[in-house]
Amino acid sequence: MEHGGGSSPRTGSGGDHEAIWLGVDLGTQGVRVIAATGDGQVVARAGVALTSVRDGHRHEQDPEDWWSAFIRAAGSATRDLDSARIRGLSVCSTSGTVLFVESAGDEPSRPVSPALMYDDGRAVEYADRIGRAPAPGWLTAGARPQVTWGLAKALWLLDHADVPRRARLAHQADVVTSRLVGVPVATDWSHALKTGVDLETGEWPVDVLERCGLDAARLPAVVPPGAILGAVGAGAAALTGIPAGTQVFAGLTDGCAAQVASGALAVGSWNFVLGTTLVLKGTTKEPLRDPSGAVYSHRSPDGTWWPGGASSAGAGALAAEFGGADLASLDEAAAAREPAGCLRYPLVGTGERFPFRRTDAVGFTVGSPRDDADRYAALLQGVGFVERLSLDHVRGLGASVGTSVRLTGGGTRSAYWCQLQADILGGEVVVPEVADGAFGMAVLAARSAYGSLEDAAAKMVRIRARFVPRAEVSERLSEAYVRWRAELRSRGWLS
Structure with missing residues (x-):
C-alpha cells in the first residue's frame, strides 16, 4: 500500500x-534531529554516530543502523x-x-540488500550502460x-x-519514513533524481529504466518533497517519543536541505557552502542548461528550480597547508595582503568539476609568496575567485543573481574570510544562524503551515551576520581576479 497523500496536516496557522x-x-557520519519553532528558534537537537564499511571503491552501511540511530536521536531530542x-x-x-526493500502487506519496508552509499564506486559499467541511452528528462535537468x-x-x-524478486528500490530516507508510518511509502523526486526520475514530469521514464535492466515493478511511487507520506504510528511513537499522528512529509537530499536552511529560495538567490570543498546552489525559474555538464538542477516543491555545482576547490587546501596553525593570527596578517603577492587556484587533488570541468586541473601558484601570510592570503582569495567565477558561469547560462549571496559551512567561522568574500564578489554576504540540513528539513515540514517553502524559510531562517563590500578593497581584488581568470584561460581551462 503506497501512501503519497492524506488529509490536511494537523497544524496551526502560518503565524x-x-x-x-x-x-x-x-x-554518512551520523543521524541528527533538530526541533524548531515556527519562527525558527531551535529548541532541541541531538545526534547519534553511524559507522561505514569502506574497502577501496566499496562503501556500505547497514540500513538497520539508520533506524536504531534515529530512535536514539529522536528520543533524546523530544525528551x-x-x-x-x-x-x-x-x-x-x-x-x-x-538499497532494496521488501514488505508483507501493510508492514514497514524491510531492507533486503546492503545500502550502497553515495560515493560507492563499483558500478562503472552500469553507469556507462545508462549513459549510452539517457532519458530526455535527465538532460533537461542537466543530470548526467x-x-x-x-x-x-x-x-x-x-x-x-x-x-528477492518482489523487492523494491528505496533510498536512505525511505527506510526511516516507512518505519515511522508503519507501511511502505512513496519516495520523493529529490532523492529519486539520481535513480532516474524525470523531474519535468515527476514520473519514472519506465521504458528507459526497463531497457537498462530495472523492472517497473521495482519502482516506488514518486511524490514532490513536502507531500504527506502518512502519520507516525503508535509503535514508532513508543520507540521515538514522537507523538502518534504527527505528519511525516516527503524529504529532500542533504544538499537541497542545506540550501533550504540557508534561506536562498527566492529566484536569484544563491548559497555557497564553504567546507572542505565548495558547493553552489541557487533558485531559478527554469532549469539551467549547461553544455559543459558542470551544472545540474533539482526541482523545488514550489515549482522553481535549484541549479548548482560542486567544486573541488575549498577549505581543504587550507587544512592541507595550514593544519594546526593559528588561523586567527593568519587572518589578521592576511588583511594586509589585499591582494596577495601571488595568485593561487586552491585544489588539493587532481581534477575540477565546477565552475568548469577539467579532469587534469591541478592547483597552481603564479608568482612567489613573500611569506606564509602571503601564501595564506592567496589561498583565501583563490577560493573567493572560484566563487566569483561560479557566479559568472551561472550568469552566462542565463541565471539571475541578486545583490547578495548566502554563505554557510565551516568557512563562516572566520569573520575575516566572510568579509573578504563580500569584497571579491562585490555584494553583500549573508550568514544564516543555523545551516544544518536537519534544520532545513524542519523548514520543509513547516511549509504545510506557511503555504510555500519560500514563505516558511522567510519566517524561520534567522541571520547571524551580514558583510558588505569595502569599495577600495573590492576594486583592488577585482584587478587580481581579472589576472587570475586570464591565467585560467592561458591554461585552456576557460574558453
Whole structure:
C-alpha cells in the first residue's frame, strides 16, 4: 500500500510560532534531529554516530543502523518537548544512496540488500550502460549518469546481491519514513533524481529504466518533497517519543536541505557552502542548461528550480597547508595582503568539476609568496575567485543573481574570510544562524503551515551576520581576479 497523500496536516496557522517542527538528517557520519519553532528558534537537537564499511571503491552501511540511530536521536531530542506542540517532520539523506526493500502487506519496508552509499564506486559499467541511452528528462535537468548515481548502483545490486524478486528500490530516507508510518511509502523526486526520475514530469521514464535492466515493478511511487507520506504510528511513537499522528512529509537530499536552511529560495538567490570543498546552489525559474555538464538542477516543491555545482576547490587546501596553525593570527596578517603577492587556484587533488570541468586541473601558484601570510592570503582569495567565477558561469547560462549571496559551512567561522568574500564578489554576504540540513528539513515540514517553502524559510531562517563590500578593497581584488581568470584561460581551462 503506497501512501503519497492524506488529509490536511494537523497544524496551526502560518503565524503559529508555538508549533514545533522536526527535521532529520541521515548523514554518512551520523543521524541528527533538530526541533524548531515556527519562527525558527531551535529548541532541541541531538545526534547519534553511524559507522561505514569502506574497502577501496566499496562503501556500505547497514540500513538497520539508520533506524536504531534515529530512535536514539529522536528520543533524546523530544525528551523535554511538549509533545502537543509537535506538528510534523521531514527527513533528508545522502544523495545517491540506494538499497532494496521488501514488505508483507501493510508492514514497514524491510531492507533486503546492503545500502550502497553515495560515493560507492563499483558500478562503472552500469553507469556507462545508462549513459549510452539517457532519458530526455535527465538532460533537461542537466543530470548526467555517473558511477555514483543511485540507478547505476541499483543495477549493480541486482547483479551482485541476492535481491528477492518482489523487492523494491528505496533510498536512505525511505527506510526511516516507512518505519515511522508503519507501511511502505512513496519516495520523493529529490532523492529519486539520481535513480532516474524525470523531474519535468515527476514520473519514472519506465521504458528507459526497463531497457537498462530495472523492472517497473521495482519502482516506488514518486511524490514532490513536502507531500504527506502518512502519520507516525503508535509503535514508532513508543520507540521515538514522537507523538502518534504527527505528519511525516516527503524529504529532500542533504544538499537541497542545506540550501533550504540557508534561506536562498527566492529566484536569484544563491548559497555557497564553504567546507572542505565548495558547493553552489541557487533558485531559478527554469532549469539551467549547461553544455559543459558542470551544472545540474533539482526541482523545488514550489515549482522553481535549484541549479548548482560542486567544486573541488575549498577549505581543504587550507587544512592541507595550514593544519594546526593559528588561523586567527593568519587572518589578521592576511588583511594586509589585499591582494596577495601571488595568485593561487586552491585544489588539493587532481581534477575540477565546477565552475568548469577539467579532469587534469591541478592547483597552481603564479608568482612567489613573500611569506606564509602571503601564501595564506592567496589561498583565501583563490577560493573567493572560484566563487566569483561560479557566479559568472551561472550568469552566462542565463541565471539571475541578486545583490547578495548566502554563505554557510565551516568557512563562516572566520569573520575575516566572510568579509573578504563580500569584497571579491562585490555584494553583500549573508550568514544564516543555523545551516544544518536537519534544520532545513524542519523548514520543509513547516511549509504545510506557511503555504510555500519560500514563505516558511522567510519566517524561520534567522541571520547571524551580514558583510558588505569595502569599495577600495573590492576594486583592488577585482584587478587580481581579472589576472587570475586570464591565467585560467592561458591554461585552456576557460574558453
